[in-house]
Amino acid sequence: MEEKQKIFPPGFLWGGAVAANQAEGAWQADGKGDSVADHITAGTKTSPRRFTEQIRPEENYPSHEAIDFYHRYEEDIALFAEMGFKVFRISIAWTRIFPKGDEISPNRAGIAYYRKVFETCKKYGIEPLVTLSHYEMPYYLCEHYGGWTNRQTIAFFLRYCETVFREYQDLVHYWLTFNEMNTLVSRFGTLLAGGILPEDGEDLFGRKRLGSPETVAEKSRRFTALHHQFLAGAQAVKMAHEINPENKVGCMLSAAGVYPYTCSPEDVLEAQAQMERSNWLCGDVCVRGAYPYFAERFFRENGVQIRKEAGDDEILKNGKVDFLSFSYYSSRCATADPKVIQTAGNMMLGVPNPYLEASEWGWIIDPKGLRYLLNELYGRYQIPLMVVENGLGAVDRVTEDGQIHDDYRIAYLSEHIRQMWEAVNDGVELLGYTPWGCIDLISASTGEMKKRYGFIYVDKDDEGKGTLERKKKDSFAWYRECIRTNGASVLSTNKKRINYDKKTG
8 A cells, every 4th residue: 555645735725823803903093993802801711801891991901902913014924934834814804994894985094904914925925814704893883783683784794895805806815704603603602703792891701691591582692693694604705706706715613523421322412413513503504505404403492593584595505615614722522411520612611531631721632633523524515624723822931042942832733733634645625724823912712912822922911011022932943844844844753742731831
């Protein structure tokens, strides 16, 4: 039998990923309006971020400055180019283009800004992969229209889409519709993904409410918001193809493999049900153009009523995505036993896996789970896939001589790259890989800076203090060599055992 080639396919898109609300800062610069992210305070691993209706002077809102990518994009993109990036996943802040969200004419300063960013990418031969909506919905639309619960929001979003599709048709050819849209399947996505405002002062993911059952009305609002996003995304796909046939548009999910906690039939069925709800419901609508067979029973048994209109099914059928992208940080276990302790993992609930380690923030580390998930996704959909988020949030130490030795990050990413390569050899069509937070940025879940993901260190702490100076970590040179050799440098290196919890603490 011929030995597998220790290299990724020609043209594989190596790169990195950031989001506007976690990197740009400059939250009121050049006519930008408030986004929902601008109303979320800082937090910690043990103290959750909170939503506030008004901006409070005594509070720290990390998105307001973030890492100031807005003013430093040329320096940062040059560093990405030095690593050899083929693709850079970035999001457009909707409120830079339409500050309130419902205007007729766009903000020209915002248009000009992103043109400069994309032109800088083009100068270095980097392909932009642009997310249209990444957890930063215009706050005005949330406050005055009810976010995505209001069907009018579809028209506002499509006006924004048409504007950026036309403005950047010479610079951008890869687009993603909504970031991690399947988080709306759970209560965790209510605010960030759905733009459904909680009470003033409530924590980011609604943990105060998690101890009490969600009402039928709340569930129906959430799934109606998701339905409106499905319609908006499908129409955006169709529009992108009409404006420029070269455009490729993908959906983006927060994906995780779900394992039964035990081999009891109850746990197996629970794991299957969670895979259906968290991965297949949104994936089927975006890729196959229709709700899956199991949705009807799920909605019926949960009392969910979605406000559909005539023609909705046809819209979904005519707006299928070209590829599926997803974030992967961890897997989780599922059980039907209510006594088993629940733990958090990338905005989804799960139970601890006794066979796997966890990061300092409690996220299960499961590289082989990525191979499993890639095969499950490709087996179901048979369209190209892309891993657009993956990484290890860790505390990085700067040594006396200014170095950052992040061997734990190198070990984590190396093992995930090995498993992607295995999946490619399994027959999966994988387009590319953009590790999350290729430069340190603020954490979406906690608002911290110390939970770092990047190959590039940013001098800033959790209180917002620091010079914002950029420094290369050891992983910078490692990833540059990985890209230069199309993965060969990683695939030919022996595995190194790392205790993630001790190394990152």
